[in-house]
Amino acid sequence: MSETQLLKxxxxxxxxxxxKILSNVSFSLDKEQVLAIIGPxxxxxxxxxKTLLGIIKPTEGKIEWAPNIRVGYLPQRFHVxxxxxxxxxxxxxxxxxxxxxxxxxxxxVKVDTSWLSRKLAHLSSGQLQRILLxxxxxxxxxxxxxxxxxxxxxxxxxxxxxxxxxxxxxSIGVALxxxxxxLHAVYxxxxxxxxLNQKMVCYGQPEDELTVDKLSSLYKDQTFFHHDHDYGTIKxxxxxxxxxxx
Amino acid sequence: MTELLTLTTLSGILVAAAxxxxxxxxxxxxxxxxxxxxxxxxxxxxxxxxxxxxxxxxGGVALLFVGVLLIWYIEMKTRLAVESITGVLFVTALSLxxxxxxxxxxxxxxxxxxxxxxxxxxxxxxxxxIGIIATALYLLKPLALSSIAPDLATSSRIxxxxxELLLLILIALTIAVGISFVGVLLMxxxxxxxxxxxxxxxxxxxxxxTLSIGLAVIALLSGLVISRIYPINPSFATALVSSAIFxxxxxxxxxxx
Numbered sequence: 001m002s003e004t005q006l007l008k009x010x011x012x013x014x015x016x017x018x019x020k021i022l023s024n025v026s027f028s029l030d031k032e033q034v035l036a037i038i039g040p041x042x043x044x045x046x047x048x049x050k051t052l053l054g055i056i057k058p059t060e061g062k063i064e065w066a067p068n069i070r071v072g073y074l075p076q077r078f079h080v081x082x083x084x085x086x087x088x089x090x091x092x093x094x095x096x097x098x099x100x101x102x103x104x105x106x107x108x109v110k111v112d113t114s115w116l117s118r119k120l121a122h123l124s125s126g127q128l129q130r131i132l133l134x135x136x137x138x139x140x141x142x143x144x145x146x147x148x149x150x151x152x153x154x155x156x157x158x159x160x161x162x163x164x165x166x167x168x169x170x171s172i173g174v175a176l177x178x179x180x181x182x183l184h185a186v187y188x189x190x191x192x193x194x195x196l197n198q199k200m201v202c203y204g205q206p207e208d209e210l211t212v213d214k215l216s217s218l219y220k221d222q223t224f225f226h227h228d229h230d231y232g233t234i235k236x237x238x239x240x241x242x243x244x245x246x
Numbered sequence: 247m248t249e250l251l252t253l254t255t256l257s258g259i260l261v262a263a264a265x266x267x268x269x270x271x272x273x274x275x276x277x278x279x280x281x282x283x284x285x286x287x288x289x290x291x292x293x294x295x296x297x298x299x300x301x302x303x304x305g306g307v308a309l310l311f312v313g314v315l316l317i318w319y320i321e322m323k324t325r326l327a328v329e330s331i332t333g334v335l336f337v338t339a340l341s342l343x344x345x346x347x348x349x350x351x352x353x354x355x356x357x358x359x360x361x362x363x364x365x366x367x368x369x370x371x372x373x374x375x376i377g378i379i380a381t382a383l384y385l386l387k388p389l390a391l392s393s394i395a396p397d398l399a400t401s402s403r404i405x406x407x408x409x410e411l412l413l414l415i416l417i418a419l420t421i422a423v424g425i426s427f428v429g430v431l432l433m434x435x436x437x438x439x440x441x442x443x444x445x446x447x448x449x450x451x452x453x454x455x456t457l458s459i460g461l462a463v464i465a466l467l468s469g470l471v472i473s474r475i476y477p478i479n480p481s482f483a484t485a486l487v488s489s490a491i492f493x494x495x496x497x498x499x500x501x502x503x
Binding site for chain 1: 274276387388390391394395397398400401402403404444445446448449450451452453454
């Protein structure tokens with residue numbers, strides 16, 4: 001593993017029960033880089049993230065993190081019980097290790113400190129996502145794992161979370177590993193892209209890898225593409241999905 | 247006599263406080279039915295205590311631990327929901343207990359009897375309750391986090407199975423010390439109703455825990471006082487005060503969403 005590398009994954013396979021979820025996945029992530037993971041429903045994207053985090057045990061292969069690395073994680077789903085009596089400050093205070101104050105973390109995600117006294121259950125999904133991002137920044141991570149939600153977050157919310165992540169990358173130099181459903185964002189922000197459908201279908205720079213041929217074979221009939229004339233890129237309209245749960 | 251009464255009351259306050267804090271963690275984890283069912287698992291242990299003439303409290307604790315480990319183990323091995331496994335154990339334990347406990351003692355095992363608590367028992371209950379409260383407060387953050395956001399807890403290196411086992415042990419101990427006050431059938435009066443009431447009216451996590459503890463203590467103390475004035479079992483009075491507060495809380499603040 002080289003000096004600049006934060007994460008190196010070699011020949012990773014995950015089998016749960018009789019189902020082979022991932023086979024022979026290899027990639028690496030350097031400091032301050034953005035790696036996007038794309039793929040259809042049930043491709044094993046969330047499982048990959050959870051395996052990197054140690055929530056799921058790998059069956060084969062090697063996951064190597066830089067020594068003493070601090071990893072932040074934004075889960076895809078975080079359902080808050082509507083009657084949960086907890087303020088934003090109390091939630092942030094549950095973080096076991098921290099390198100900065102709640103106020104500083106909120107400032108980084110461009111949220112007013114008056115939110116600290118708001119009830120967690122009263123936040124919209126987009127607002128909750130920002131609080132989760134603040135949570136993951138509290139221990140000043142060198143790498144942030146972001147499992148993009150496929151539901152419940154409106155388009156405006158999604159756009160702002162990407163520009164926010166991009167700003168963070170500039171301001172605190174955090175590397176990003178993102179599961180994305182938004183090819184436009186992948187084109188715009190990612191240094192590398194990994195196409196996943198149980199095995200690796202492509203891995204490289206978005207300009208080289210995101211061709212219509214490769215995308216068609218990756219998504220098969222799950223999605224349909226249309227050209228986006230404003231950006232000259234391809235968008236994917238995913239069907240409603242519920243299959244990505246680990 | 248007055249010394250015993252004072253000690254029983256003091257022990258009751260500590261038992262209720264322990265129930266309030268453990269109950270609030272159960273409510274967060276949506277395991278409220280579990281404690282209700284788990285309390286029945288103590289019955290065969292109480293039976294063994296009565297039959298072999300040692301303190302039934304210790305028999306109850308022993309059986310609860312066996313029950314907790316069984317639930318935890320079966321859940322890890324089979325992925326059945328904790329509540330389903332508890333359901334099976336609950337029926338088994340209830341029938342075994344009812345079969346083994348002599349008929350004249352059965353009512354006391356079901357509904358408790360604070361008036362029959364001995365000095366030795368009151369002391370043991372007080373000490374165990376202090377242990378429960380101290381552990382729960384010390385580990386409140388990881389316990390709360392693993393209940394409301396399991397994934398975030400795991401990614402913060404908090405072990406989910408360990409937290410689950412810890413919570414089960416705390417429940418078992420709380421039930422063991424609470425049984426002589428409210429019996430196995432009315433344990434929810436201390437564990438569940440106060441925390442559900444608190445959840446309904448609290449505006450913050452701190453308020454939730456504090457209220458849950460306070461309401462459990464008020465319910466048990468009122469139960470003990472009422473049973474001094476009227477000739478009824480303190481457990482019925484405690485349970486009715488507890489649920490009365492719950493219904494009043496609905497009037498104070500109706501859930502809006």
